[in-house]
Amino acid sequence: MTTSRVLAARFLRVTGVVQGVGFRPFVHRLAIRHDLAGWVRNVAGTVEVHVEGDNESLEAFEADLASEAPPISNIATLVAEVATAEGAEGFRILASADADGNRPVPPDVAICSKCEEELLNPRDRRFRHPFITCTDCGPRYTVIRSLPYDRERTSMAAFDMCPTCLAEYETPADRRHHAETVACLSCGPRVWLALDDRRLMSEGDVAIHDAAALLCIGRIVALRGVGGFHLACDATDESAVRELRHRKKREAKPFAVMVRTMDQARELATISPAEAALLRGPEHPVVLLARRDVTRLAASVSPGLDHVGVMLAYTPLHHLLLDIVRCPLVMTSGNRSDEPIAIGNDEALDKLRDIADVFLLHDREIISRVDDSVVRVVDDAPVLMRRARGYAPLAIPLPVNASRPLIAVGPHLKNTFTLVRDSSAFVSPHIGDLDGLESLAYYNTVLARFQQLFRITPEVAVRDLHPGYLTTRVAASLNVQRIIAVQHHHAHIAAVAAEHGVTQQVVGLAFDGTGFGDDGNVWGAETLVADLCGYHRMAQLRYVPLPGGDLAAREPWRVARGFLSLERGAAPAFALAFEGIGDEERSVADRQIERRLNAPLASSMGRLFDAAAAVLGVRRVSSYEGQAASELESLAGASRGQALPFPVIEQGGRLVLDPVPLLAALGEARQRGVDVGLLAARFHESVAHACANVARSVAGAAGLGVVALGGGSFQNARLLSGIRGRLEGFGLRVLVPRRLGPNDGAISYGQAAVAAAILSREG
Template identity: 45%
Template structure:
């Protein structure tokens, strides 16, 4: 009988996901011999047997991998037959030139949840149940290859029972690196804010504190949460005061999908996103009388819900008996706290107790946030459960690339081969703690994925800390990438396309090539470059950054422009701010501390102020977010004049839109109807600009990006109009349209220019 021996190299997310046990089981089932090992590039297999059986092995390998695996490349080569009688898992090789991938952290699987609640199981109610198919991954990895010694579980030697499971090829925990049990694994503690142990069974005692209205810090996979009873107004208000978070909604954790449906409307796509292995916070429309304290999401028709993703969460939710606020454990504007000593220092003053444990977290990972648009996931914040799984792109990075991202919602990106490793959400890069997280994250990702950047991409804004970091590096080639070009390039990469396209980038602010602040842009763009082909009319931002915090200032600037200095009397926004209105108008006209902007986000702010939705904000984008939620999408009538100038670039008249809004306000048209008409008009602006550029440039593909396109009312209207007019439309589904996706765009632009 003829035999063949084949060496098989498998690359992708193939370590820490049960791949070697899967390979061994598959090979032995087919009567094959050989071995499988992890190394720095992925998984290496040598398999020998009848040619037909080897062919079936290779086909099944790619067709039916373990649930958490992601196979990207399989390469095969012939070897001389070596004989043998077994198929073995052999010791890993570290080696040099690492190219293996690390799996994200994954929610507790159904099998482990069953064990958690089984009184006959030795892991009954054990807060660290995990197996090959679930549990911590990226947050515990110190280095690769992914073996226990390279994780934060190295300090927990396996007991005899766990060791037997770990070494048994037939067991679900065969070579599961975080495997443990009450006899050998981490333990949970309940302490006071100074770290002294509190009496009682920790989880039950913690739940009792929550029921009494206490604020707790709870250690999770990638950092600490701040938790309170979601039904307690006193507790939610206390948390808001202690965290200095005035109005931004808190995330809520519920026990299961049925509990989610008790609070919110949940369709099939939302249920799948909510209950999948990644467990993001999902933005859902709440029931009008959902039993949630007002301070959880003040005045908000939506709630951000997530399901438990660790055994500790399952236990705590069951003991507490109801939904819990689970918001990031940090002081506002700082990154999530993940080190134990840091938690005592930074969170101790905010909480009444800590529910913590002794398994170290090596890499922080905040909760991801998403919503559903047109049956697809629309990421808002990409982190735990997603990172560090790369965005695979169709183009090679000729040299290793680091992209430093933007200032707000910062992420960084490392490019190598066809992989773009977009970091998890870091936050706003405006303080030392976030900058430290940024620099430490770059170093850790560089070690894990063996990326030593030779090309470094950065935003053009000279005052961004990410730009300054890039400019301070030595021995690298620097590539400046305009902010809105990066947005469109991010959308292109998200969809695996190179362009050219009509790019519509609507956001808050981004530094333009003319040193003004852009944000309502029509670009003709590909990965290498772009041309500004159109934009929203520019107006001053009276007071600069103050106009972001106080949207009524943008209303003043737009009304002054729309009515040539004489806005009609009776507009509520002028009356509400009458004592300062004239001064702000003069400031805008002076040009001093009033930078010009074409920002679509600031136009949304102005309309929100005109309608009385929001004069001031306590978090970024609040006015526009509330305007979207206020819009009466059931009203399909009306809209405002859309005027495009004849120039190149063409200019969209924002003044005409503001005049229409003001006219409706003065006529007493209900605010939600006006909000809907404004959204409809902005979608028509997108269509009009695209039609103009199709005529001029012969392009029929439109890419929509920028934070304004998180607005699903606008996005839905724009996509419907564009597709109805024969355009093919690209939107985001793998990275956020907001500044969290900027680093991916910078990376692929730098890579494209390097190849050019």
Template identity: 40%
Template sequence: MNQLRRLKIIIQGAVQGVGFRPFIYRLATELNLKGWVNNSASGVFIEVEGTKKNLEIFLTRIPQEKPSISSINTVETTWLDPVNYTTFEIRHSSSGEKTAVVLPDLSTCSDCLQEIFDPNNRRYLYPFTNCTNCGPRYTIIEELPYDRPHTTMKVFMMCECCQEEYENPLDRRFHAQPNACPVCGPRLQLWNKKGDTLANDNNALNLSINALKDGKILALKGLGGFQLVVDGRHTEAVTQLRQRKHRPHKPFALMYASLEAIKNDCEVNGLEETILTSPQAPIVLLKRKKSQSLSPEIAPNNPYLGVMLPSTPLHHLLLYKLDFPIVATSGNLASEPICIDEQEALQRLENIADLFLVHNRPILRPVDDSVVRVMGEKEMVIRRARGYAPFPIQINDNLLRNNKKKDQSIPNILAVGGHLKNTVAIIKNNQVFISQHIGDLSTPEALKSFNQVMESLKTLYDFDPEIIVCDAHPDYVSSQYAKAQNLPLITVQHHHAHILSCLGDNNLNLPILGVAWDGTGYGNDQTIWGGEFLLVTGNQYERVAYFRPFKLPGGEQAVKDPRRIALSLLSEVSQELYYKELPFLETISTKELNLVKQMLSRNLNTPLTSSVGRLFDGVAAMIGICQNVTFEGQGAMALEYAINDLETDASYPYEIEDSLYPLVIDWELMIHSIIEDILGKISHQKIAAKFHNTLVDIIINIAQRSQEKNIILTGGCFQNKYLTERAILGLTQEKFTPFWHHNVPPNDGGLALGQIVAGIHRKK
């Protein structure tokens, strides 16, 4: 007779709210093992008793057969003497240190989808159907462990049928915390602008569908907040949405009913299809096809479309009865956070939406749609929110070992991010929990959201910060917040944080050469950096090279009016005669031209910058494809898209000054040559391609001079597909190893992770 053994197992990772305990129950029962499993605030605890052979099989099969949407970070095992358990049971959750991973909100699974379209199912056409494989998580959880009383669903008392599913370990709704049905769960209502109820439930949905067909703008309460929805073919309706939302040019996202419908309008490769149909269901940037019935106002002068599939039963039901894709954009005014409450939406969206499709399931925290682009044949998250946040980033064990003494734990570090595309982050053990995208901290509403998200993250993980990390820019709202907290403070140079963010994203070791290009970052010399090559060795870095600085006439005004940057570049190359010959100058009045000339000649309000992002803006204005900017990155996007499908290796000349660090990359010869090409009637397409190719040549040149083989590409400029993929190819051909972002955005949305890594390095 085989001797009984007992095994204690602690599993940490994304193992709550994913059907992990019923999976353990079924596996243990199959192997004739006795004991128990429960959730705790730090993970899943198991005690299981049986023969050693069966216990070893049990351990082997857990990672092999675990629920597909779960992930395991650590498995701790301890062999113990048996206590003669007689059954295997699922016990109630226990408390403890809060380190369990809160799963992001997940799109509707195929089983639930089948149910809502089955006339014989009790959840037929029910827009809040979910199970342990899908549905809300992060948007409804109040605290750990993840149990219904700790979610916003606690206000809904389950009916007998739902309760029976919830308590049955063999049911896929066993402990599905948002479990509900038409009898006991959330309900739909359609409101007018005054908040009067026009219809309920399925009638509300049908009236909303009719309104969209009539060209109306619908404010829809989704999973993580409100979306503004309109017919994607209806140019007048889309234009009206732009006017009301104060968003004149920035592309809108589209939602399609099916993958086949997306393929009718866009080119979709295998990886893009996988991302579109994943449980995260993000917006994916796809190359559009020429034959389309879509309104040109969705993405003006843009060869790409941001598209997604329905992520909730409500969206599926809405799209099912429509024969066209819908614009589905954030329910907010420009630069404000999205609305999550019905009454708030009535106030803030009353001048945008015609109707409000609402429900009574409370949303605890705002979560926008995530945005993804395939870059270098890998996924790159551009905006990290629904489906991704707050899933943690694991910090490299080597980095942790190199930066702490034996048995010394990492302190509780809070990172508050930057000013644009703000996110915040905390670290517990070796897991960095990054918040969802918050946005630009330029409005009172955004600042309020910043504080709420931060407090929510701290509450969720029972987190009391011991160190706070911020950007070195003294005027950032996030930096001012950090300085007011009466905690040990670490400030991190903007581009250093970008590089450390990519380091953490790729689990790399130092040293490394970071290429950090963006629009704005506060430099150590109090100028505006943005075209940086930094050799990073830990909490130290050396500025290896940077772009020759140029003036921004009017400061922030030059960012909004890139023609001023073009004039600044012209003045630097001392070509006065060009002021009469270049076509873009026809758009500038004599008065404004003289004003900018005076500012430049007298150095009046002309801060210096080394920014590659601003160089993009200046060149885009100079060749006449972007005269004014209404959203961040507009000039750079126009220049990237101008290339279209042109294939050329041609580039422009440039010089590198000095033989000692930091090297100065002089762009004067490049600007001369661009001017000659403009006057020579060379196409925008070829000028744009040559400009990009020159930037890649510069990256390779500096990499060769640095002799560092591992090269990081980071900052907002590397959201540019042509630039990034050509740099990856060129560096690889020259025997360098390039790294770029995947799970964390290359833009300022990734700064918080870099600040956390800096905090680990610099902690006392």
């Protein structure tokens, strides 16, 4: 024996979010602390550790590995086995090995508190460095070209580390040990300000000061960020915000606002502890908050709404800019309406030149585009409205193993797609509405990147039932052996059940604007009994013709016209819905209904909200999807109200809810002068009451105890909370979307869950 102690060894395999999060340096520090020799390396998505020393130290190391892991890591599995001691000397970080296997790509992380402190500390060598990062924070997904995650395979490869940065990178005790994005003012990316004709205006810190000065006098700045460009303006300057709306051709859809500190956020909105935790979490999403009555915010930021989307600065550049302007900034995606957000300098200079006055640019290439995520808190728990930066592309588990690699191509609007290998679902970040060639090209780019990053070659494609969707054509064009079609609302319910690991039958309430039904009609207010493999439709809204088809989704008065056609006698109660609508338009709509020409039948919760807004005289024409529902929710506020009549009849073994009496009661009461906020509240209560009762009787008849809620209508906090509370009061277990939102962003994951279950049943 040459050593003075008994040598034992362990080999550990750690999976989860363990790459790009400072895991190897952490293991290194821990091994040194416990006086262990060996090595650590990344192999595909796994971190492998070999440690040797005495048994006691090995045990302590193993325990600390799990309990002290870096804040933004997330260990999925940790397997340790006894190994043979190799007589290793010292502890080393080995180069990444490459192999097949699941390889998590870490999401982008907001600037950490240590970096923020250094950024604003005049004595720090990274004082005012707009790209300061460390192993705990900074861009990841957006700069990674391929895996494994090492600097040479990121867009930081273009910047050679200076000797000082290199020393930090190589020093195990340093916070920036193996931080792949490490840089400083002398070796890192640079910022500059360009005019809309591309002329250079200023560089470096001066550029940031110039941009701030322009924002302060009401100008619009296009700002290159982490996942793409933002368009920014002073959120307290009504004319600047209006000008931005005008130039962006975005009439009323709310803008998100960015502030630097929590105190500044509190000046704009009331913030609960759960909301504060979200605002300052590593993802730094936009959080929908209750807007204060008295605020500096311009009215045009979120017109007609009682809430406002707020996010805290999440990059060093944001901090520097906001530290100078000292007012909240509108930060909306840098795109022309209906196009994907711009990521390249030239692309932005080209596409945004009619919108922005100046461009604050930098030279760290954005490899993957990603929008800001949007979250709201309902009943103290987060509900995602848009899953993108900070969340994507983390895998979401499926409760069923997919026997073959899959691609679920997703829905038509608010699209995401999902790639699946085994039981890991890689859901793309929010892509958006697939309306034009630009968005289809974007879809294909993200798909190609995902296939390359995660090395998945799908053998089966999953699509919506709708024969005409662009995604249906995408599925047909893929080189796969089989295509499975999944009904939209079945996918909604499957998504919610699957993320909760539930594979048995549930009652599903799928409430949204539109989805293609298996009878060829428009569905969107469906009560299903479903498991992952199939569904039965147990309840719906009474079918209503939608004159003008798609146009009806933008013009609530048309939906009211459709409902009126079911009960002509309700005409006086519906009068407010048609004020200001020309005779010619009304009679065209009536003819469409009579002749069933371009007047599809719909059972849609979204359209019911539209009709209610119309008969209350709140909104007859919308400028963005969901506007009427958002406004009704805002009007209702915290008012309490009794439910109004919303009768249910049985038809052909199915329950049918008839909204006409409800709409008529609303219209009559409004015309009698009853407060519109109270009526909006009574409308919400009526829907929650009736739908919860329907769900209860369906659950009772089927002998089921679990209800899953899915679909975009559940973005309405009052509806979600109202239905959920009632169902729980009935003793039912309620599944609410958590890891994905209620809206169509979850459809691709639901499609994937259904396909995996179908394949598994086939054996």
